[in-house]
Each structure stands twice: as C-alpha cells, then as structure tokens.
Amino acid sequence: MNVIKCHIVEDEPLAAELLTDYIEQIPFLKLHGISVTAIEASLVLNKIDIQLLFLDLHLPGMKGFDFIKGLYNPPKVIVTSAYPQYALEGYDLNIVDYLVKPIKFERFFRAVNKLQIHTSPEFNKKVVYFHENRRNVPVEEDDIYFIEAQGNYIKVYLKNSMISCKTTLKKTILNISDSKFLRIHKSFVISCSKIESFNKNYVTVLNRELPIGRFYKNSVNDAINRIFR
Known part of the structure; x- marks a missing residue:
C-alpha cells in the first residue's frame, strides 16, 4: 500500500491534536509534522516531499488561501476551517476537500x-x-463474514476474531457496499462471498447457521439465485 506523507498547518493546539489522532488511525497516512504558521510550512515544503497538507485558513501572518496561491507546485490540500463560507474559494483552488x-x-x-x-x-x-x-x-470489506445486531450494539465477525461496537445495523449498512452484502434478517447482514451453504430457512456463514427472516425470504432467495446461478 502506498503511504501519503502529510503535514498539518494549524495554530490551534487542540485542533492539531485532533487531526493528529485521526491521521494515526488511517493506515495510508503518515504524519511528518505540524507547523503553526504558513511561513514555517513553506520551509518544510522546500525540504520535504509532502504529498498532503491539512491547512487551517486563519493563520498568523498569512491566510491559508494566500499561502496556497503562493506555492509553485503545491501538494494536495484538505482545508480545515471553522468558516464554511470560504469553501467555494477553496474548490476554485483545486483543494481535495473542505472540512468544517x-x-x-x-x-x-x-x-x-x-x-x-x-x-x-x-x-x-x-x-x-x-x-x-x-x-x-x-477492516477491509472483504474480511467481513457477517454482522449481527444485538440491541444497541453490533458484532462484526471476521475469520478469526470479532469486533463489538455501539451502533445500529441500519447505520452500518449505509457504510458498506450493497453489491457485496445481503441482509437476511433484521439482526443479520452477511457477505455474499462468504456463503458456505443455504436452504429456504438458513444461510451458513463461518460454520454458523443464520436464520432468514420471514420478511426477507423472497429478496434473499432472489439474491442467492443470482449469486449461484
């Protein structure tokens, strides 16, 4: 996997700390460092091949957009700002995104x-x-076998482990690919590629028989027929 070397330009310590925490959770991002002014950041860019800047707009001495305009060959930029009204100007400068x-x-x-x-x-x-x-x-989608809802929690089953988190199955479904997963019951979503066997009442995934809900029988039957025909 390619790794993106990134740099934070932010004069608010708490905001910089939050971005640092987020970056550390993304496998393909590597944080080079933090600058509190545009001048400091420009010195870094002159020495280091930075591929991505997380850039605050209201910096001491020079505004963020003026900084971008002054760069001969700027890296990718994601703006972080408390002021949403400047987003259009940012996109005119070909930024990746504008985070409020x-x-x-x-x-x-x-x-x-x-x-x-x-x-x-x-x-x-x-x-x-x-x-x-x-x-x-x-978690890569391809590593998920099935997801089970239990009250206000879900359990995500992988080949040799399980992840438990406080959220709903409804919210989780919004973040996974429709083409790869199939809801078979109000409490179960399965990976289509991980189906081991099935009948009219159950689907077996990871050696576990998962029930097909009465409401889902027709849609599950149609989907399985498409997968295995």
Whole structure:
C-alpha cells in the first residue's frame, strides 16, 4: 500500500491534536509534522516531499488561501476551517476537500478517501471503520463474514476474531457496499462471498447457521439465485 506523507498547518493546539489522532488511525497516512504558521510550512515544503497538507485558513501572518496561491507546485490540500463560507474559494483552488470544524472522524475519513494519488489495487479495497474501545478499527470489506445486531450494539465477525461496537445495523449498512452484502434478517447482514451453504430457512456463514427472516425470504432467495446461478 502506498503511504501519503502529510503535514498539518494549524495554530490551534487542540485542533492539531485532533487531526493528529485521526491521521494515526488511517493506515495510508503518515504524519511528518505540524507547523503553526504558513511561513514555517513553506520551509518544510522546500525540504520535504509532502504529498498532503491539512491547512487551517486563519493563520498568523498569512491566510491559508494566500499561502496556497503562493506555492509553485503545491501538494494536495484538505482545508480545515471553522468558516464554511470560504469553501467555494477553496474548490476554485483545486483543494481535495473542505472540512468544517468541529471535524468528526467519519467526515475526515471521507475526505482522505477522495485522494486520487493512490492507484494500487490494494489501496482500492474498501475499508470500513468500526469504533471499539475508543478507537476506530479499520477492516477491509472483504474480511467481513457477517454482522449481527444485538440491541444497541453490533458484532462484526471476521475469520478469526470479532469486533463489538455501539451502533445500529441500519447505520452500518449505509457504510458498506450493497453489491457485496445481503441482509437476511433484521439482526443479520452477511457477505455474499462468504456463503458456505443455504436452504429456504438458513444461510451458513463461518460454520454458523443464520436464520432468514420471514420478511426477507423472497429478496434473499432472489439474491442467492443470482449469486449461484
């Protein structure tokens, strides 16, 4: 997997700390450092091949957009700002994305996934993040066997492990690929590629018989027929 070397340009310590934490959770990002002014950042860019800047707009001495305009060959830029009204100006400068503070991890993740500088097949595999024990755990979709809902929690079953996190199955479905997963019950979503066997009442995944809900029988039957025909 290619790794993007990134740099934060931010004069607010708490904002820089949050971005640092988010970056550390993304496998394809590597943080080079933090600058608190545009001048400091320009010195870094003159010495280091930085591929991505997380850039605040209101910096001491020089505004963020003026900094971008002054660069001969700027890296990719994701703007982080408390002022949404400047977003259009940013996109005119060909920024990757414009993140409005306070920035949630899900929004940050969508922004970094817009980067087009990765072309390797490994990078193109979709990664889903599950929040467990105060950390966002990255999981490739292809590694998921099935997901089970239990009250206000879900359990994500992998080949040799399981992840438990506080969220709903409904929200989780929005973050996974429709073409790869199939809902068979109000409490179960399965990976289509991990089906081991099936009948009219059950689907076997990871050596476990999962029930097909009455409401889902017709749609599950149609989907399985398409998969195995």
